[in-house]
Amino acid sequence: MLRIFKYLFLLMPAFGFGQQYTLNGSIFNEAGETLPYATAVFLDPSDSTFLYFGISNLEGSFEIKNVKQGHYLLQVAFLGYETYYKSVEVPLQNGSKLGTIVLKERNLDLAGVNIVGERVPMRIKKDTLEFDAGAFKTRPGDVAEDLLKKLPGVEVDRAGNIKALGENVNQVMVDGKEFFGNDPKVATKNLPADALDKVQVIDKKSEESEFTGIDDGQRNKAVNLVLKEDKKDGIFGDIEAGLGTDDHYKGAAKVYRFSDKTQFAALGMLNNINQYGFSFNDYLNFSGGLSSMVGGGGGQITIGGDGSLPINFGQPVTGLTTSGAGGLNFSVSKTKLNRVFLSYMINGNEKKLEELTNTQNFTEQGIYRQTQESFSKENKYAHNVNFGLRRRIDSTQNLILNAKLSFNNGKSPGNSSSMSYYNDTLVNSLLQNTSYFSDRITSNAGASYQKKFNANRSVFKLRANLELSKTSTDDLFDNQTRYYNPPSNLAYQQYQNDVSSKLNYSATASFIQNVRYFTVEPNFQYGQSFESISREQGIPVIPEVIIDSLSPDFTKNHNWIKPAISIRRDTEKTNLMLGLALQNGSIKNSLWDDEPVVEKYLALLPSMNWELEYRTGKRISVYYDTRINTPAIQLMQPVSDYRNPLFINYGNRDLESEYIHNLSANWLIFDQFSSTSVFSNVNASYTKNKINWERNIDQQLVQTMKPVNVSDDYVIEGGLDFSTPIRKLGIKTNVRINEKYNRGINIINGVSNINKNLTHRFSLRFDNRKKDKWDVATGAAVEIANSWYSVQESLDNKYFNFSWFSEIAFSPNDSWSYSAVADITNYSAESFDSPISVPLISAEVSYNFLKNKRGELSLNLFDLLDKNTNILRVGEMNYLMEKQSNSIGRYVMLSFKYRLNKFGGKGGGIEIEFDN
Numbered sequence: 050m051l052r053i054f055k056y057l058f059l060l061m062p063a064f065g066f067g068q069q070y071t072l073n074g075s076i077f078n079e080a081g082e083t084l085p086y087a088t089a090v091f092l093d094p095s096d097s098t099f100l101y102f103g104i105s106n107l108e109g110s111f112e113i114k115n116v117k118q119g120h121y122l123l124q125v126a127f128l129g130y131e132t133y134y135k136s137v138e139v140p141l142q143n144g145s146k147l148g149t150i151v152l153k154e155r156n157l158d159l160a161g162v163n164i165v166g167e168r169v170p171m172r173i174k175k176d177t178l179e180f181d182a183g184a185f186k187t188r189p190g191d192v193a194e195d196l197l198k199k200l201p202g203v204e205v206d207r208a209g210n211i212k213a214l215g216e217n218v219n220q221v222m223v224d225g226k227e228f229f230g231n232d233p234k235v236a237t238k239n240l241p242a243d244a245l246d247k248v249q250v251i252d253k254k255s256e257e258s259e260f261t262g263i264d265d266g267q268r269n270k271a272v273n274l275v276l277k278e279d280k281k282d283g284i285f286g287d288i289e290a291g292l293g294t295d296d297h298y299k300g301a302a303k304v305y306r307f308s309d310k311t312q313f314a315a316l317g318m319l320n321n322i323n324q325y326g327f328s329f330n331d332y333l334n335f336s337g338g339l340s341s342m343v344g345g346g347g348g349q350i351t352i353g354g355d356g357s358l359p360i361n362f363g364q365p366v367t368g369l370t371t372s373g374a375g376g377l378n379f380s381v382s383k384t385k386l387n388r389v390f391l392s393y394m395i396n397g398n399e400k401k402l403e404e405l406t407n408t409q410n411f412t413e414q415g416i417y418r419q420t421q422e423s424f425s426k427e428n429k430y431a432h433n434v435n436f437g438l439r440r441r442i443d444s445t446q447n448l449i450l451n452a453k454l455s456f457n458n459g460k461s462p463g464n465s466s467s468m469s470y471y472n473d474t475l476v477n478s479l480l481q482n483t484s485y486f487s488d489r490i491t492s493n494a495g496a497s498y499q500k501k502f503n504a505n506r507s508v509f510k511l512r513a514n515l516e517l518s519k520t521s522t523d524d525l526f527d528n529q530t531r532y533y534n535p536p537s538n539l540a541y542q543q544y545q546n547d548v549s550s551k552l553n554y555s556a557t558a559s560f561i562q563n564v565r566y567f568t569v570e571p572n573f574q575y576g577q578s579f580e581s582i583s584r585e586q587g588i589p590v591i592p593e594v595i596i597d598s599l600s601p602d603f604t605k606n607h608n609w610i611k612p613a614i615s616i617r618r619d620t621e622k623t624n625l626m627l628g629l630a631l632q633n634g635s636i637k638n639s640l641w642d643d644e645p646v647v648e649k650y651l652a653l654l655p656s657m658n659w660e661l662e663y664r665t666g667k668r669i670s671v672y673y674d675t676r677i678n679t680p681a682i683q684l685m686q687p688v689s690d691y692r693n694p695l696f697i698n699y700g701n702r703d704l705e706s707e708y709i710h711n712l713s714a715n716w717l718i719f720d721q722f723s724s725t726s727v728f729s730n731v732n733a734s735y736t737k738n739k740i741n742w743e744r745n746i747d748q749q750l751v752q753t754m755k756p757v758n759v760s761d762d763y764v765i766e767g768g769l770d771f772s773t774p775i776r777k778l779g780i781k782t783n784v785r786i787n788e789k790y791n792r793g794i795n796i797i798n799g800v801s802n803i804n805k806n807l808t809h810r811f812s813l814r815f816d817n818r819k820k821d822k823w824d825v826a827t828g829a830a831v832e833i834a835n836s837w838y839s840v841q842e843s844l845d846n847k848y849f850n851f852s853w854f855s856e857i858a859f860s861p862n863d864s865w866s867y868s869a870v871a872d873i874t875n876y877s878a879e880s881f882d883s884p885i886s887v888p889l890i891s892a893e894v895s896y897n898f899l900k901n902k903r904g905e906l907s908l909n910l911f912d913l914l915d916k917n918t919n920i921l922r923v924g925e926m927n928y929l930m931e932k933q934s935n936s937i938g939r940y941v942m943l944s945f946k947y948r949l950n951k952f953g954g955k956g957g958g959i960e961i962e963f964d965n
Contacts, residue, residue, distance in 0.1 A: 069115040069777065070140055074147030076105045076125060083109030084152060087127035088171045091137070092184070094122045099170040099184040100819075102201065113147075115776035125150050128172060171201070176252040178202070178214070182245040186821050188860055189902040190287075190895070190946065191242040193274055194234075199820055200248060201724050204772060204783070207854070209234045213250045213270055214666070214719045214726065220253065220271040225385075226312055227437060229378045229392045236274060239303055239316060241948075244285060247275040256439075260447040260499055261508045263561055263568055281307045284949060286315075291907070291944025297322050299944065312380035312390070321371040322911070323937045325398070367919045367934035368402035368427075386441035393434050400427040403935040410746070410928045411797075411838055417471040417750055425463030432456040445501045452494040461485045469695070469750040476750045479695055480529040491518040508561040510572075516553040522546065525589060530694050532749050544593075545586045545692060549682070552579045568617040578607040580682045599689070601640055605682045609634035615656075622663065628656040632677055638685055638702055646702045652677050666719040673712045680704040680740055684756045699755045708737040724781075725773040736762040743796040759794040759801075766790070774818055783814040783828075803839040808832065824858040836929075846929065848922055849877035863902055866895045876920055887918045905946040915939035 076087045089111045091101040100121065103111040116139050125133040130152035141147070170184035185199045198205045204212040211218035211233065221233035229235040253271040286304040299320035306313040318324075374397070380390035406421040438450040462484045469477045493516040500509045523546045530539040555576030562569050586599040613630035632652045639645040654677070660670040686700035711734045718727040739762035745753045768787040775782060787810040795802050814828030835847040852875070858868035869892040876885040895907040919934040 068118055070118075070145065071112060071114045072116060072139070072141065072145050072147050073103075073110065073112045075149045076109045076111065076127070077149060077151050078130065079151055079153060083107070084127045084130070085109060086173045087111070087125060087152070088173070089113060089147075089150075090124045090126075090170050090184075091116060091121040092124055092170070094120060094136070096186075097122065097184065098186045098821075102171060104171075104173070115779075123147070124170075125152065126172065127152055129155050131155055178250040180248045180250075182242065182248055187242040188866060189243070189863060189897045189948070190905050192238055193240045193242055193245060193248075194237040196242040196245060196248065197237060197272070198824075202719065202726070203250065205237075207856075209238055211237065211272065213272060216270040216717065216728070218250075218270050218272050220269055222271060222273045223312065224276055224307065225273055226380050226382070226388065227390050228312070228314070229376060229394065229435070233272070235316075235376075237272075239314075240274060240305070241285070241287070244276055244280045244305070245274055246277040249273040249275065256449055257447075257497060257499055257510065260441075261501060261561070262505060263508060263563065276307055280305075281309060287946055287948045289944060289946040291909075291942045293322070293909075293940045293942030295940055297940045297942055299324065299942070304949065310382045312378065312382075314378040315376070317373075317375040319373040321369075322940070322942070323366045323368075323370045323372075325366065325370070325372050325374070325396070367404075367936055368400040369935065369937060370398050370400045372396070372398035384441075386439065388439050390437045391435070393432070395430070395432050397430040398427070400429075401425075401935075402427065405933045406930065407932075408928050408930045410752075411840060415472070417469060417476070417746075419467055419469045419750075421465055421467035423463060423465035425461050427459065427461040429459035430457070445505075447499045449497040450494070451496075452492070454492045455490070457487070457489040457491075459485075459487050467695070471750060475533055477533065477695060478531045479693070481693070482527040483692075484525040486523040487520065488522075489518065489520040492516070506563045510557075510559045510561065512557045512559075514553070514555050516551065518551045520547070520549045524692065526692050528694055534749075539694065542589060543586060543596075543691075544589045545584065545599075545690075547582060547584050549582045550580070553577070566618060568619070569614070570617070571614045572612075574609075574611040574613070576609055576611075578605075580605045582682060582686055584688070599691070601686065601688045603638065603640050603682070603686045603688070605636065605638045605685060607634060607636045607679055611654075613654075622661060624658065624660045626656075626658040630654040630656070634677065634679075634706075636679055636706065638682075640687060640702065648705060650677065650706055652708060666717075668715075668717045670715045670717075671713070672715075673710075675708070675710050678707040678709055680706065680756070684740065695751050697751070697753045699753065701756050704740060704756060705738045705758050707739060710735045723773065726771070728770040729768065731767045732765070734764045739793070741793060741795045745798055757796065759796070762794070763792045764790070776818070779818050781816045781818055783812075783816075785812045786810070797840055800840055805837040807835045809834075822860050824860075825856070827853075827855040829853045848929075850922070851875045851877075864897050866897075868893045874920070876922060885918075885920055887920065888914055888916050890914055899947075903948045905948075907944045907946070909942045909944065911937070911942070912939040 076084045085107045087105045089103045101113050103113040105111040121137045123135045123137045172179040202214050221236045251271045253269045289301045291299045301318040304315045376394035378392040382388035402425050404423050408419045434454040436452040440448040464482045467479045495514045498511045525544045527542040557574040559572030581604045583602050587595040611632040615628035618625045636648040637645045654675045656674040662668045687702045690698040713732040715730045738758045741759045743755045743757045766789040770785050772783045789808045791806045810832050812830035816826045830852045832850045837845045853873045855871045860866040872889040874887045890913045891911045893909045897905050917936050919936045921932040923930045
């Protein structure tokens with residue numbers, strides 16, 4: 050099977066072979082003036098879908114490269130002018146010349162010709178690149194993400210992350226409005242491609258800048274999905290259900306109702322095949338948000354690390370998961386500038402997780418290793434409500450309001466067994482049974498008000514933010530610990546119940562004044578934060594026995610003021626901002642009724658942003674900022690946590706705040722004529738008073754952890770992302786290179802360990818360009834990690850991972866489609882026990898039938914070789930860790946989807962009616 054896949058992808062370049070031609074011409078208006086950035090497109094005459102394109106340069110000249118022999122419809126378009134059409138037979142009789150094309154202004158009627166449903170594949174409108182969705186072929190059942198993959202200058206990776214014109218897309222709107230909050234993938238992975246009229250790629254300014262007309266330098270690459278008019282007058286969506294081997298199943302339903310003033314969507318899904326909700330954020334909601342993901346199995350705690358989350362890269366999810374999700378999105382617009390929107394989403398899952406963890410721990414004396422086997426059965430639920438209001442009070446006043454409320458509930462009974470060895474001698478073992486319950490409610494709200502006056506040269510802004518949260522956890526644990534030298538046993542059962550709360554609020558007042566060529570903005574910020582943890586720990590007998598020394602009441606209060614000023618200078622090509630702030634704060638923590646510990650700080654916080662667009666699509670930017678990071682209350686609580694008797698944690702009341710400097714430089718090139726993009730970046734950070742760990746390991750291999758401030762921490766990271774089409778081969782290629790170096794300090798048995806990590810990542814990907822019937826992609830990635838430890842240079846190590854993937858899809862017509870995906874990951878043996886290779890191969894065949902292709906029958910074969918395994922290897926601080934987790938294995942599933950909207954009607958195209 051693997052050999053077949055490799056042969057298929059070796060043949061991929063053949064898709065583009067054959068005689069090809071480069072054609073050129075010039076575009077002018079009737080006054081003889083050049084028309085730069087006009088689009089010249091070859092369309093398929095049968096349905097007017099997009100085939101080849103070129104864009105005119107500043108001299109009005111354009112090229113359309115690598116055109117195959119055949120008959121085409123040439124379309125030339127420019128905003129404000131009548132669209133030009135000409136039938137073209139390639140090869141041309143006069144060589145490569147398409148000649149000079151003169152466009153007429155829009156107000157000049159074409160006598161005797163009425164163009165109905167005109168389709169221009171691409172338009173350039175200042176800061177917006179607009180695509181006509183109907184000019185790109187899609188299949189019944191395709192979603193917006195499938196359409197985006199076909200657009201020039203737009204890339205979508207395997208996890209659905211979008212890059213447009215070389216930049217990451219962080220916001221996707223529907224008809225210019227928010228859709229299920231700010232998660233872009235909810236729209237792209239759920240809205241049907243057939244419902245879209247246009248796709249707009251926008252350099253979106255902040256909402257405040259759009260109102261005030263004063264550029265604050267903030268830009269956000271956004272995508273706006275514009276719906277077809279007929280989709281705004283009815284209900285559309287789909288319903289899907291599937292059954293598979295080993296009692297696997299899935300079900301989903303999506304219903305949409307849009308109009309010019311209202312937006313409604315309802316989504317629902319349920320399955321037991323490890324597919325979470327509608328987007329990546331659902332994965333976080335299951336876990337209670339990013340904060341709950343800090344930490345690790347086997348008693349490991351991570352403060353730093355790169356923070357990468359495997360699911361964000363499309364990798365399999367650990368464990369065996371049954372999950373369900375549902376959501377409602379509603380928006381009402383009284384006018385374009387006045388709207389209110391509300392969304393609700395619920396997620397739930399049950400996960401059975403088995404893990405085998407092997408850890409090598411480094412000390413000054415040598416290496417000891419731990420093995421742990423664990424099993425847990427998690428049940429988690431998350432409710433999220435998003436609310437927003439946009440209110441244009443009048444031409445001089447604007448109000449923006451956003452709010453979010455979330456509730457998380459979970460329980461996780463489990464058991465584990467671990468053993469620790471020193472020089473192959475068993476030192477200790479632990480059997481542990483736990484039962485964990487949690488409830489968390491979080492709410493936050495933000496409001497912004499702007500007032501313009503003095504002929505719009507002056508703006509007053511007021512912002513306010515409020516955050517409230519409360520978390521309750523009940524933890525029951527039963528530990529049986531055995532030590533072998535000298536022999537002893539320790540067994541105890543205890544409970545630990547925590548109630549933590551948090552209140553944050555801040556307000557900022559600023560005044561913006563245009564002064565000739567500059568914009569000056571003084572502002573003043575005030576904020577306070579109140580946090581508390583109340584713990585009750587004891588022995589679960591009747592009546593319960595509370596251990597007072599382990600049951601603290603601990604509070605942390607932080608208040609600050611921050612006056613600041615910034616000066617901006619904006620021109621057509623450059624943006625420059627210089628800022629300076631002075632933050633004065635006080636942090637007070639209290640344990641029971643003891644004397645509070647107070648930290649006062651005064652920090653100067655400079656900042657700078659500079660951006661130069663030296664040519665169209667070519668930009669250099671430099672950013673520098675500084676900030677204060679206060680220690681989390683969980684790190685400050687100075688009471689021991691004995692839930693794992695081999696891994697005991699203490700907080701540190703005397704922790705000081707971190708002072709962080711960040712510097713980044715970026716270079717972006719996007720050539721719209723060749724669809725070539727280059728994005729390179731260098732990021733560096735320096736942290737003073739870095740919070741890291743002090744770790745003590747005794748002769749029984751019991752670890753005691755305490756957070757401490759170390760002098761500093763350095764991180765330097767650089768990357769290159771290069772994408773370009775190879776037109777003669779009919780493929781697109783993407784190369785990514787990333788280098789990261791980190792120098793940190795942690796303390797092991799009183800000795801400072803300087804830990805240096807250097808990580809190299811390289812990936813290469815190829816896609817075919819023309820995806821009418823074939824959609825092929827293949828690529829490989831290599832990661833090499835090196836670690837150096839000052840406690841013992843002989844412990845320096847490195848490990849090597851290699852992965853390869855291939856995807857192939859074939860759609861010979863609107864009825865049938867075939868696809869297959871192969872992933873092979875190889876983990877080297879260096880620094881670990883043995884090399885591991887994980888092949889994962891899946892395939893699917895789909896058949897569309899019924900009237901207008903409203904029905905779809907699919908047969909899915911997952912993990913054909915039954916080799917699915919989840920591996921995680923980490924080198925950090927003073928340890929190497931390998932974790933193997935169970936995951937879903939081979940299954941076959943038959944599913945049926947029914948579309949509520951009509952698919953398969955005639956493609957739009959261009960209808961030309963001639964008067965008699």
